[in-house]
Amino acid sequence: MSAVEGKWKIIRETEKALFLERGDGIQRWFPKSVVSGPDSNGRMEVADWFLGKEPLPPLETSDLELPAPERGEWRQGAISYSQVSTFRACPRAYYFGRIRRVPSAMRQSQFLGSAVHEALELIYDCDFDTAVPEDYLAALLRRRWNTGKAEFERGRRQLGRWDESKFSPALDQARWGVAQATGDFSVESITGRAPPGREKMMFSGDSRIGGIIDVMFTDPELITVDYKTGKAPEGGLGDDQQLQGLIYSHLVREEYDRLPDRVEFWYLGDTKVTFIPDEAKVAEVAELMHEASDTIDELREMDEGHWEARPSETACKWCDAKPWCSPYQDSISDQIGEGRGNLVRGEVLESLQPEGKRPGSVTVQTGDGELKLKGWGRPGGLLGELLPGQEVQCIDTWISRSEYSGELEGLVSDPYAIIVDGYIKAEK
Numbered sequence: 001m002s003a004v005e006g007k008w009k010i011i012r013e014t015e016k017a018l019f020l021e022r023g024d025g026i027q028r029w030f031p032k033s034v035v036s037g038p039d040s041n042g043r044m045e046v047a048d049w050f051l052g053k054e055p056l057p058p059l060e061t062s063d064l065e066l067p068a069p070e071r072g073e074w075r076q077g078a079i080s081y082s083q084v085s086t087f088r089a090c091p092r093a094y095y096f097g098r099i100r101r102v103p104s105a106m107r108q109s110q111f112l113g114s115a116v117h118e119a120l121e122l123i124y125d126c127d128f129d130t131a132v133p134e135d136y137l138a139a140l141l142r143r144r145w146n147t148g149k150a151e152f153e154r155g156r157r158q159l160g161r162w163d164e165s166k167f168s169p170a171l172d173q174a175r176w177g178v179a180q181a182t183g184d185f186s187v188e189s190i191t192g193r194a195p196p197g198r199e200k201m202m203f204s205g206d207s208r209i210g211g212i213i214d215v216m217f218t219d220p221e222l223i224t225v226d227y228k229t230g231k232a233p234e235g236g237l238g239d240d241q242q243l244q245g246l247i248y249s250h251l252v253r254e255e256y257d258r259l260p261d262r263v264e265f266w267y268l269g270d271t272k273v274t275f276i277p278d279e280a281k282v283a284e285v286a287e288l289m290h291e292a293s294d295t296i297d298e299l300r301e302m303d304e305g306h307w308e309a310r311p312s313e314t315a316c317k318w319c320d321a322k323p324w325c326s327p328y329q330d331s332i333s334d335q336i337g338e339g340r341g342n343l344v345r346g347e348v349l350e351s352l353q354p355e356g357k358r359p360g361s362v363t364v365q366t367g368d369g370e371l372k373l374k375g376w377g378r379p380g381g382l383l384g385e386l387l388p389g390q391e392v393q394c395i396d397t398w399i400s401r402s403e404y405s406g407e408l409e410g411l412v413s414d415p416y417a418i419i420v421d422g423y424i425k426a427e428k
Contacts, residue, residue, distance in 0.1 A: 078210035096321035111148030173268035353384035360384035
């Protein structure tokens, strides 16, 4: 269940439905079967699947004066956890992202995470004489949500479409984070128990290692917190999260002359996972970070061939560089199967431009027979421009069975995944 965005009250009630009105005058009938509440704060909740089918209009929050984030400057030459994680998994991926700077894929999940982080950072700076915490949290989230949506829709490399129904679950995650930090969601708790460190930028003494810690508590224990908007891992923290925790512990020791008592990963809306740093492991990771920084500096002026490629299912799954990475493409089988990650190669037989609610599509002669590929938005337009006889390969294609024909068909969501006669079509 997710909170219906905004303050709602019951206007009418029948045996099977509720007619609710939001604070800005929006009114809507909801089946009782999908509504719960009101809770102790007077908040109604509606099932996620129902909101997904019938998204609500955004709550108007422009009348609230919202605090602005303050950001320090990243120190030149400092290396972060995410950079080292990428470099360790695949130096070639680091080269494409940080040196060659190929266009990054834009996913709504990235902007959702940024919006939740910013709301959790700034809720403690709001003037609660003007409005209640619930309204401010929704307004902060909506502000960053809207700017993220605009940036996403302007992007050259969108993956998927923006889903407005994800706002309410994101608001639930932010609310959960505030309650965990302060004990509840009251004005007294938020103003009296505000974490002293929020989005705290920290660097090692030699300025070669840096990081941004989402939350720090200093009394009675020294605790660092990292927010996660994804699902908690099964079986405990993975190597990447442990690396992150050890790097942040090193930065804390550099500034506070002691390790944190613990590092916590808050999977917002779900659970906390705790990590206890160890002196020896923290020292080992600090050395690893310096070695990685030295190696990157040595490679920085070298061409692509000097950056080792390590194609694997794990390293390549979310890599943005796949359209440019020939070692990855050479490692993928031509065998087509249901699911994501397929590389489809073949000759174009026919294509159709998108029209109305119809996506753009192309029919390709592969080694296994004819296969229809579809795409929405820009990928669909590019597929529809392909000409009979052209050789095409589409990377990271999602293969499923058509609900209508029962035949296998592919979905292409990345405009840069379409390679025609050896060139990336979106770059031409």
